[in-house]
Amino acid sequence: MNGISLRALALSRLPDHAERLGEPLKILIPTLPVLIGALWFGQVPLSSAQSTPDAGSPMDAQVTEAAQRVAFDPAGVGLPGFLDPRSSGDDFNRALALIDERLAELETPLSDLDQGESENFDDPRIARLEELHAAVQRGSVVAARIRAFDESVALSIAEIANGALVDVDPPFNLALLDRLHAEKHLAEVAHEDKSRLRRQAERRLEAIEPAYLDADRERRQARDRLAQSEEPGERVTLARALEQAQLAVLVAFEARQTAQYGVSLAQREESLAAAVVAQLAATIARVAPDVVFTREELDERLAEVQAREQALRARIQALIEAGDAAELAWFETRQRWESATDEAMRLRLEAETRAREAELTAARQGVEYLHQTVGLAGSVSQLLERRHALFVGAETEQWSVWLREVQDLVAQIDREQSFAQTELDALRMTQLGLERRLTLPDLGEELLAATTAQIRALEQQERDARERLAALDQTLALAEPVRNQLQISVRERSLAQHFAEARTQLDELWDREVFVFQDHGIDTRDLVMGLVAFALVLMLVSSLRFALRRVLLPKLTNGADPERRTYRAGVLALIRNTHPVFVLIVAFYAAMKVSGLVQGQVQVWLWTLLVIAFYLQLGIWATAALVDFVQRQRSRKERLDPSAVTGYGLLLFFLRVGVWIVVAVSVLAHFKYPIAGLIGALGVGGIAVAFAVQNILSDIFHSMAIILDKPFKVGDFVVAGEIAGVIDNIGVKTTRIRSLSGEMVVMSNTQLLGSTIRNFKPMRERRVVFKLGVIYQTSAEQLERLPKMIEEIVRAQRLTRFDRAHFMAYGDFALEFEVVYYVIGADYGLYMDIQQAINLALYRRFQQEGIQFAYPTQEVIVRRSPVPVPG
Missing domain, CATH: 1.20.58 (Methane Monooxygenase Hydroxylase; Chain G, domain 1)
Known part of the structure; x- marks a missing residue:
């Protein structure tokens, strides 16, 4: 609004209705329960009749409770009646007079001493009494503020009513409602400040309490040391130490009491601030139903916002030009500074460079601030249009959407206000540092001028920042009523309108863009x-x-x-x-x-x-x-x-x-x-x-030949070259054979098929040929019976088939017979069992018949030639 913040507008329009005390009472009656509750819980008296606290007042109750914790009579330290209740300034003056009298008593003996002795004499009780005097004075000041506050409560209530007074008849224009909202916002800020001060006072009281306990503990220790001492000279010194400790307790007590006064005062001020907020809220609730917002007023305010926006854009253009000029000056100054060789010249140019840099920063930052303010102007225009729509009852389906957008705007403004306040604090700290530099001696005219220019640039930047903060306050003051009115309107909608709103929200959610991927x-x-x-x-x-x-x-x-x-x-x-x-x-x-x-x-x-x-x-x-x-x-x-x-x-x-x-x-x-x-x-x-890999492929193909031709299978007993055993596994490259001696023989398939393989597994019967020999002394009849005896013995064995038995040849030392028969079966063990039975039967039969087996013998025949007869 033409550059004036809403806060300044509210302050400038506070009416002065002190002479009209009857009408405020009419306004105050509807909100009296709110005020009474706020004032009662804050312990604020409701009339000036209670401005002088009595024995039952909160302040005296605190004093009485604290006095009960002092476990000695102050008369022992020359201060009789020091802890009497103090409800007025005279009571505090009486306590201060007691301290002055005691100081005079302690300082009187010093005047009787010589000059040299008085310089060496230092009574610590005097210092304690002076501390106690200062503590009582501080408490007197805070208590006086409490009394003044209590006496002005009635006038403050009247001022609250006057501040919220509406001096026109309904219908009311929107400017009045905005003024009341601005005053309420200021009152809420003041209430928050008073709450912060109250919390600080409570923390100060908590910090003082340990000091009081420490002083009281030292007093008890001094008392015990005095009670245990029996030497007269030492007792005098310990008595003074005890008095000093008791005075220290009183000093801590007064500090604690002053802190309690501070808490009580902060609570009263916080309660009064809450009453101001309650009164303004009640006034707004009374005025709001009769406020009208015409189209002409909307157009007028939109025109003001547009004019304000145009002025801001012109300022932005001017700041951009100023920033360009400052940047050029900063660049030239920096070049001269970097090329300078004289130390004094370098210091002067360094200060000038910083001044130009501050001017450049102020211009650029000011442009940013003004751009943000222009953006807020757009938000203000939108809020005004929506507020007018609310007043005329249009756009019912969009109320919930508007409410969410306004809530987001309020949250964003809160964040930006916090950030802007932080920036202002940082700018102020920088200014204080530069102002402190101005106080340095022998600063020099050049450095003084450069520092002053830097301070002016920072001040300009601070003004722009404060203007942005004021724009944020103005937007917030406009957004909060719109938000509140939207909340009420949304709650009062019908069921069909809620369904329509839900459908609209679902449609918006259905079409809402969640994220962007590859520019889609x-x-x-x-x-x-x-x-x-x-x-x-x-x-x-x-x-x-x-x-x-x-x-x-x-x-x-x-x-x-x-x-x-x-x-x-x-x-x-x-x-x-x-x-x-x-x-x-x-x-x-x-x-x-x-x-x-x-x-x-x-x-x-x-x-x-x-x-x-x-x-x-x-x-x-x-x-x-x-x-x-x-x-x-x-x-x-x-x-x-x-x-x-x-x-x-x-x-x-x-x-x-x-x-x-x-x-x-x-x-x-x-x-x-x-x-x-x-x-x-x-x-x-x-x-x-x-x-x-031809060797490997050869083995693979040979394994295929084994599988397809099947010369042997797993479990067959084979003899391949010198290897005899049972086939255990046929692999892709090798074949494993379990030999008769038990070890595993691994042969490549190529090598195995390259040798002659004798497979005993397919054998159905085994042909057995064996020979035996008898001595040459065997008779012809026995030789004739031998084939028949052998046949009988072979046929007597189970699973055998006799083939033949013949007198085959005359050997070197035996008459040889050849026997052939078949074992019905391929088992080698069966064959050996049958052969063993045949051999045993032959041995027994030969013994019965008196036939002897031949064994290798060699007979030497010596022949002598005839001896010639002598002729």
């Missing part, structure tokens, strides 16, 4: 639709799994049809091997696509991720289906051929590799990668790798 605004609608799509995909997958598990699987379980079992295997693979990450990726992509949250390159990335995840999931499904099919075939074959386990394991390995090769090639083909070149490169690389 994301609304609440987009987020909700994305979440719904995400949840629907998850629910759909869960429902599909449930349906397949509970509906389709039971139908495929019944019956032994191989085709049904195949379908069941596929369904199980689909249910059990659907990866949760794939489901989440599908749900996330659907959510992003439906809501439109992704645009441009991000959408391409998400589609690529989805395609890759889909092909990987296909690979998982295909692998699971093949594994299930092979496992079922393996289980059926394993019952017939246990060695098939290894073959199916190797087959599964190659099937998995093949599936994932197909998946990888499919992904590359989908993204139009040049597969032909890749395959050619892989072919050349595969040849190189094959040459590098």
